Amino acid sequence: MSLNRIVAFAPEPRENRPEESIVHRARTALMTDRSPPNVGDAIEVLASSQFPNRHRDLERVLSDVNAPSRLRMRAALALARSEREAARQILRSALDIDDAIVRNGVMRALGMVGGADELTAIERVVPSLKGRTRDLAEFARTLISHRLGRADTLPDSPLEGKLLEPGKNCGRRVHTRVARPGTVERALSSASSLYGIEVDEQAVVEYSCERSSGAILLNRDLRKAPELLRKRPALVGLEARRNRASGDYSVSYVILSRPVGGAIEVNVHLTNGTRVFTGRAEVRGDALSWTLRAIQRPGAFPFKASGILADGQLTVESAEAGPRVEQKLKPKPIDLTMPL
Amino acid sequence: MHSLREHFRAIGLGDNGGSVLHGFFGLGKAPATLSLKEQMARCRRVNTIHLNVIRLAFDTVIPREPLERKIDLAIHLARDTYDQAGIGVCRVLHYIIEDAFAGLYPDIGGDGEADDLCDAYSVDNDGIDTFIVLSYAGGTIGSSRSPGSCDKDGKGGSSGIVVEMGEIEHDAELDAIAYSHELCHFLGVPQHNSDTNNLMCACRNKRQLSISQIGMILDHCMITRNFLVEI
Numbered sequence: 001m002s003l004n005r006i007v008a009f010a011p012e013p014r015e016n017r018p019e020e021s022i023v024h025r026a027r028t029a030l031m032t033d034r035s036p037p038n039v040g041d042a043i044e045v046l047a048s049s050q051f052p053n054r055h056r057d058l059e060r061v062l063s064d065v066n067a068p069s070r071l072r073m074r075a076a077l078a079l080a081r082s083e084r085e086a087a088r089q090i091l092r093s094a095l096d097i098d099d100a101i102v103r104n105g106v107m108r109a110l111g112m113v114g115g116a117d118e119l120t121a122i123e124r125v126v127p128s129l130k131g132r133t134r135d136l137a138e139f140a141r142t143l144i145s146h147r148l149g150r151a152d153t154l155p156d157s158p159l160e161g162k163l164l165e166p167g168k169n170c171g172r173r174v175h176t177r178v179a180r181p182g183t184v185e186r187a188l189s190s191a192s193s194l195y196g197i198e199v200d201e202q203a204v205v206e207y208s209c210e211r212s213s214g215a216i217l218l219n220r221d222l223r224k225a226p227e228l229l230r231k232r233p234a235l236v237g238l239e240a241r242r243n244r245a246s247g248d249y250s251v252s253y254v255i256l257s258r259p260v261g262g263a264i265e266v267n268v269h270l271t272n273g274t275r276v277f278t279g280r281a282e283v284r285g286d287a288l289s290w291t292l293r294a295i296q297r298p299g300a301f302p303f304k305a306s307g308i309l310a311d312g313q314l315t316v317e318s319a320e321a322g323p324r325v326e327q328k329l330k331p332k333p334i335d336l337t338m339p340l
Numbered sequence: 341m342h343s344l345r346e347h348f349r350a351i352g353l354g355d356n357g358g359s360v361l362h363g364f365f366g367l368g369k370a371p372a373t374l375s376l377k378e379q380m381a382r383c384r385r386v387n388t389i390h391l392n393v394i395r396l397a398f399d400t401v402i403p404r405e406p407l408e409r410k411i412d413l414a415i416h417l418a419r420d421t422y423d424q425a426g427i428g429v430c431r432v433l434h435y436i437i438e439d440a441f442a443g444l445y446p447d448i449g450g451d452g453e454a455d456d457l458c459d460a461y462s463v464d465n466d467g468i469d470t471f472i473v474l475s476y477a478g479g480t481i482g483s484s485r486s487p488g489s490c491d492k493d494g495k496g497g498s499s500g501i502v503v504e505m506g507e508i509e510h511d512a513e514l515d516a517i518a519y520s521h522e523l524c525h526f527l528g529v530p531q532h533n534s535d536t537n538n539l540m541c542a543c544r545n546k547r548q549l550s551i552s553q554i555g556m557i558l559d560h561c562m563i564t565r566n567f568l569v570e571i
Contacts, residue, residue: 132444250478
């Protein structure tokens with residue numbers, strides 16, 4: 001889809017450079033020079049390699065108070081893709097970093113890989129946080145609590161908000177099917193983080209709607225649904241969007257559920273924590289029947305989907321999206337003649 | 341021969357479109373020697389595109405000057421790149437989403453967040469919305485739906501491109517090429533890694549377009565058919 005950071009880092013085409021030499025150059029760049037050019041790319045190279053102890057190099061960048069904030073943020077995000085236990089420990093100790101941009105990266109990374117100890121550490125710092133960092137910390141808390149199945153540590157249930165549903169006969173159908181061979185492998189290999197779930201490769205569903213297509217990756221634990229979802233919060237799965245230009249997948253939505261009374265509340269969040277769809281699921285015998293609708297926000301379009309989850313297999317019975325009804329926001333014009 | 345004032349009016353800048361550099365070229369500072377005659381010729385071409393450059397949280401960046409110069413270079417190289425396709429990059433308007441209103445968009449975590457940014461904001465005109473963010477996580481520098489949607493109020497189809505021009509990342513030329521590359525995706529051209537001189541190859545500093553790619557671009561609905569053409 002885009003100029004790739006790895007290729008950008010290595011001036012010659014990739015096939016002429018074995019990965020080892022690129023990684024070596026990346027490590028050298030990180031150790032000797034924390035400033036431009038291309039050190040951010042070096043972090044990506046290292047993160048996507050299998051180099052042992054790469055978390056040590058990333059930790060060095062993360063904890064370097066003289067490095068630019070967004071470089072340190074990138075190191076935090078890259079840690080979420082390295083050896084999990086070591087990364088957790090480094091990220092936990094980085095919670096005390098007094099730089100909001102770096103902390104934002106640490107919160108995002110902890111949301112992807114954090115466990116019980118990280119949950120406790122986040123709860124300790126949340127009261128002192130403000131603005132975006134606090135929002136990201138709350139989302140990290142939400143993700144970890146769902147992953148661990150802990151209702152006691154969940155933030156308060158979000159307000160439902162106004163829902164947007166397509167009118168009769170004005171919606172466009174979303175087509176779904178069981179994933180084709182190759183789709184599962186591509187989705188799993190190109191998604192940068194799977195948010196700590198083990199994807200059930202037998203239950204991947206492909207979807208397409210006009211120019212959009214992607215895959216829904218379900219947590220293997222759902223084979224035990226509906227009992228599991230009725231008892232505790234769960235990270236149900238991920239939506240990975242397919243890039244038509246490159247064929248790669250990128251995780252766009254995280255699907256979460258929590259028991260509420262006799263029913264199950266389902267929320268779909270963007271990877272930055274914004275809640276975009278919400279709905280309910282009800283137990284019907286050995287299956288769960290679910291519905292989802294779009295939440296009103298700038299630029300949103302109506303969406304309604306319903307289906308069945310049984311034996312770990314997701315069936316979408318109907319899904320349609322309508323024309324955009326919510327006004328987009330307008331950026332502010334600037335005058336280039338004004339001094340910066 | 342049309343006057344400069346007529347060119348201003350023809351591309352929607354009216355009589356108060358600003359100076360030649362800021363208004364007609366849409367640049368803060370000239371990244372290279374500019375030719376007014378060539379830019380007027382670009383705007384008289386049959387096929388033109390207009391751009392809206394939307395900065396995210398640039399009000400927090402100190403010093404801001406280097407990033408603004410990166411944007412100038414990106415616009416300049418885009419003009420140069422699309423000249424080979426006979427497409428004039430004509431009107432360029434500038435916008436900002438200030439930090440206080442930008443939410444989490446200045447630091448994009450993935451393609452879904454980038455699409456969401458394009459869904460949440462747009463400029464009411466016939467220009468392509470190009471969002472400049474401060475960081476884009478993961479292995480890519482930017483993103484665009486391919487082909488991008490021409491209906492900014494339409495459902496789903498993303499109506500813009502998102503490119504990182506961070507404080508720390510790459511040299512300015514690579515960012516500028518990424519801008520043209522994503523623009524090309526938006527205009528319907530897929531990745532083309534087999535030709536290492538091609539703009540759509542994930543290669544450094546290459547800006548060629550093939551005949552078939554130019555054909556794809558000309559089919560895109562964001563290409564404005566110009567009525568200022570001199571026969």
